[in-house]
Amino acid sequence: MKKIVTTTLLLTCFIAFSQQKTIDQKVDALLKRMTLEEKIGQLNQYTGDNAATGPITINPNKQSEIKTGLNGSMLNVLGTQHTRQYQELAMQSRLKIPLLFGQDVIHGYKTTFPIPLAEAASWDLDAMELSARIAATEAAASGIHWTFAPMVDIARDPRWGRVMEGAGEDTYLGSRIAYARVKGFQGKLGDVNSVMACVKHFAAYGAAIGGRDYNSVDMSERMLWETYLPPFKAALDAGAATFMNSFNDLNGIPATGNKYLQRDILKGKWNFKGFVVSDWGSIGEMINHGYVKDSKEAALAAITAGSDMDMESNAYRYNLAQLVKEKKVPIALIDDAVKRILRKKFELGLFEDPYKYSNPEREQAALNNPEHRKAAREIAAKSIVLLKNEKSVLPISKQTKTIAFIGPLVKERKQNMGFWSVELPEVDYDKHVISQWEGLQNKVGNTAKLLYAKGCEIEGDNKDGFAEAIAIANQADVVILSIGERRDMSGEAKSRSNLRLSGVQEELIKAIQATGKPVVVLINAGRPLIFNWTADNVPAILYTWWLGSEAGNAIADVLFGDYNPSGKLPMSFPREEGQIPIYYNHFNTGRPAKNENETNYVSAYTDLKNSPKFPFGYGLSYTTFEYSNLKLSKNKIKSTEKITVSLNVTNSGKVAGEEVVQLYLRDKVGSVIRPIIELKDFQKIKLNAGQTKTIKFSIDKEKISFYNANLQWVAEPGDFDVMIGSSSADIRLKDSFELLN
Numbered sequence: 001m002k003k004i005v006t007t008t009l010l011l012t013c014f015i016a017f018s019q020q021k022t023i024d025q026k027v028d029a030l031l032k033r034m035t036l037e038e039k040i041g042q043l044n045q046y047t048g049d050n051a052a053t054g055p056i057t058i059n060p061n062k063q064s065e066i067k068t069g070l071n072g073s074m075l076n077v078l079g080t081q082h083t084r085q086y087q088e089l090a091m092q093s094r095l096k097i098p099l100l101f102g103q104d105v106i107h108g109y110k111t112t113f114p115i116p117l118a119e120a121a122s123w124d125l126d127a128m129e130l131s132a133r134i135a136a137t138e139a140a141a142s143g144i145h146w147t148f149a150p151m152v153d154i155a156r157d158p159r160w161g162r163v164m165e166g167a168g169e170d171t172y173l174g175s176r177i178a179y180a181r182v183k184g185f186q187g188k189l190g191d192v193n194s195v196m197a198c199v200k201h202f203a204a205y206g207a208a209i210g211g212r213d214y215n216s217v218d219m220s221e222r223m224l225w226e227t228y229l230p231p232f233k234a235a236l237d238a239g240a241a242t243f244m245n246s247f248n249d250l251n252g253i254p255a256t257g258n259k260y261l262q263r264d265i266l267k268g269k270w271n272f273k274g275f276v277v278s279d280w281g282s283i284g285e286m287i288n289h290g291y292v293k294d295s296k297e298a299a300l301a302a303i304t305a306g307s308d309m310d311m312e313s314n315a316y317r318y319n320l321a322q323l324v325k326e327k328k329v330p331i332a333l334i335d336d337a338v339k340r341i342l343r344k345k346f347e348l349g350l351f352e353d354p355y356k357y358s359n360p361e362r363e364q365a366a367l368n369n370p371e372h373r374k375a376a377r378e379i380a381a382k383s384i385v386l387l388k389n390e391k392s393v394l395p396i397s398k399q400t401k402t403i404a405f406i407g408p409l410v411k412e413r414k415q416n417m418g419f420w421s422v423e424l425p426e427v428d429y430d431k432h433v434i435s436q437w438e439g440l441q442n443k444v445g446n447t448a449k450l451l452y453a454k455g456c457e458i459e460g461d462n463k464d465g466f467a468e469a470i471a472i473a474n475q476a477d478v479v480i481l482s483i484g485e486r487r488d489m490s491g492e493a494k495s496r497s498n499l500r501l502s503g504v505q506e507e508l509i510k511a512i513q514a515t516g517k518p519v520v521v522l523i524n525a526g527r528p529l530i531f532n533w534t535a536d537n538v539p540a541i542l543y544t545w546w547l548g549s550e551a552g553n554a555i556a557d558v559l560f561g562d563y564n565p566s567g568k569l570p571m572s573f574p575r576e577e578g579q580i581p582i583y584y585n586h587f588n589t590g591r592p593a594k595n596e597n598e599t600n601y602v603s604a605y606t607d608l609k610n611s612p613k614f615p616f617g618y619g620l621s622y623t624t625f626e627y628s629n630l631k632l633s634k635n636k637i638k639s640t641e642k643i644t645v646s647l648n649v650t651n652s653g654k655v656a657g658e659e660v661v662q663l664y665l666r667d668k669v670g671s672v673i674r675p676i677i678e679l680k681d682f683q684k685i686k687l688n689a690g691q692t693k694t695i696k697f698s699i700d701k702e703k704i705s706f707y708n709a710n711l712q713w714v715a716e717p718g719d720f721d722v723m724i725g726s727s728s729a730d731i732r733l734k735d736s737f738e739l740l741n
């Protein structure tokens with residue numbers, strides 16, 4: 001039997017190797033036939049007309065350039081009809097090299113899923129992989145070959161609007177999610193239900209100083225390697241086909257022109273064989289950075305640094321040929337970039353059939369698949385975080401007679417889609433998305449009297465709607481308030497210095513709370529917001545992010561207990577902007593405060609607590625969980641050994657629920673100081689009321705290693721704390737072990 005398995009394995013490897021060898025041979029043969037202009041054309045990407053995701057430069061020659069092979073890729077071209085039209089132009093070129101169609105399919109294509117930060121709050125890797133799989137299926141059915149996702153930027157600063165697009169503040173969670181999303185998008189690359197992933201933004205874009213988008217990033221190499229690079233490496237390990245560099249400068253060198261990032265690390269140390277696309281116009285923007293004098297120098301810097309494809313800056317189109325003629329750019333650099341791109345086009349099967357992904361029948365079926373909406377509803381419910389539930393206001397009984405639903409987001413549909421949703425021209429998203437009002441009607445419209453009032457706008461100081469809102473609240477048995485942000489208030493170029501609930505929304509909450517009715521507040525947002533009065537005074541709060549096409553139904557599922565909320569925060573929620581950057585895995589300092597009130601000669605604010613309003617990993621349930629019986633298989637290990645951690649978790653409440661059991665470690669002493677706590681593993685488990693499960697984790701050398709001052713990845717002898725938590729600030733069980741050598 002063993003012999004058969006070995007033979008099969010060898011045969012499979014040989015077939016894969018020979019296929020790759022064939023593709024490499026085809027790439028080399030095609031390259032030999034290409035003129036310099038045609039090679040440069042492959043490094044050039046233009047936007048289509050279906051959406052503008054950056055500052056547009058009008059180019060009337062786009063179509064003629066495609067016909068003459070001077071453009072190799074388009075973005076923002078949606079649907080089989082449009083992609084087929086552009087591909088037909090490319091098929092008129094001398095060498096008939098097919099176009100690549102890229103798109104920001106960040107959280108769904110037609111079926112819109114929760115924003116990535118919301119999905120991260122589900123801590124459900126299978127669900128996130130499925131979400132990406134469905135997004136890929138729909139996008140690939142619509143002619144898209146390539147999504148500019150996952151965004152894997154670690155983000156510790158909620159002033160930065162793009163936190164909505166990633167997986168939050170933690171490197172371990174972010175790495176696991178990056179891996180799952182790439183697997184989801186790519187499936188088996190070349191399959192018509194798969195798209196190439198594009199890991200972005202390489203690198204450290206989320207550390208923009210002041211949380212101001214596109215701002216400079218300055219950090220130690222150790223911080224870069226330890227905190228910001230691992231999710232990119234995890235995505236690469238998942239087989240990511242492409243990377244996208246980033247707008248920011250890193251330690252004085254723009255990422256787009258950063259050889260250390262793109263050649264030394266990505267294509268060198270990590271041996272990345274795919275290609276790197278610039279971010280929108282980022283090659284040309286190196287002029288603004290003051291890194292290059294003009295577009296020609298920008299092209300030189302970018303191609304030299306390893307930026308293979310130029311998105312929308314035209315720097316390559318208008319300068320590379322001259323740079324080659326002047327012998328400033330060796331043709332070998334051009335050839336390497338072209339080969340990386342052609343290899344992907346062959347792997348996708350586009351040379352065999354350029355229209356392979358532009359099949360209207362498949363598009364029709366994929367875009368209207370009810371299974372997709374069911375999956376969207378399920379992950380949306382899993383993404384909701386229960387922040388507070390005093391007096392068991394939640395779940396609301398389905399027998400409730402009168403329910404008031406108040407707020408500027410109650411009847412909104414499109415606002416639930418969040419930023420970076422794909423707006424297909426032919427789809428009326430104002431019908432496609434289930435509003436929260438509709439979700440309530442679907443759930444209890446036949447049994448309860450539902451009252452609605454807008455109360456106020458999301459922004460502005462008009463309180464004219466308060467009276468009506470108070471009046472219906474007084475008629476109700478329970479009041480639900482839905483407030484927060486519009487979908488364009490978090491996202492790219494949406495940095496904010498003030499994270500409070502905008503307008504008079506919190507005053508509306510106060511007015512409704514004053515009626516004395518049981519109140520539930522839903523906070524819809526793309527980022528952590530600041531809402532201290534609400535958090536301190538309202539009995540029940542659900543963080544509902546932006547949940548996508550099935551938002552209304554998912555929220556109703558949680559409100560009425562058909563789904564017991566299980567989400568856990570992927571980012572710390574600050575009490576005030578003055579605390580930012582705030583993150584859980586910080587260092588201890590030489591003068592740590594012993595408690596929240598100590599300020600004398602310790603590292604603390606004199607005017608505010610140090611702790612976040614809500615900590616990383618936090619989220620409640622309609623039931624309770626008890627942790628017990630923590631055991632370590634050993635308390636002393638060599639670096640070659642592993643420890644098995646086991647514990648019991650019991651559902652001590654009355655309803656079934658899911659718990660995210662979190663394993664944290666602390667390395668007590670290191671050659672460089674170590675965080676007071678670090679997430680190193682987690683398991684999301686489902687328990688029926690009264691049920692107990694034994695959970696096991698494994699601690700190995702990898703989990704206790706870090707980059708020392710010389711950037712060596714080491715595990716150092718010494719003592720380690722083991723902490724099992726329901727959040728980073730709710731440690732239920734503790735033990736310790738010693739690494740001997």
Ligand code: GLC
Binds near residue numbers: 053104148279492
């Ligand atoms: C944008 C974003 C990037 C996106 C690209 C194409 O500026 O920074 O994430 O993929 O341009 O839309």
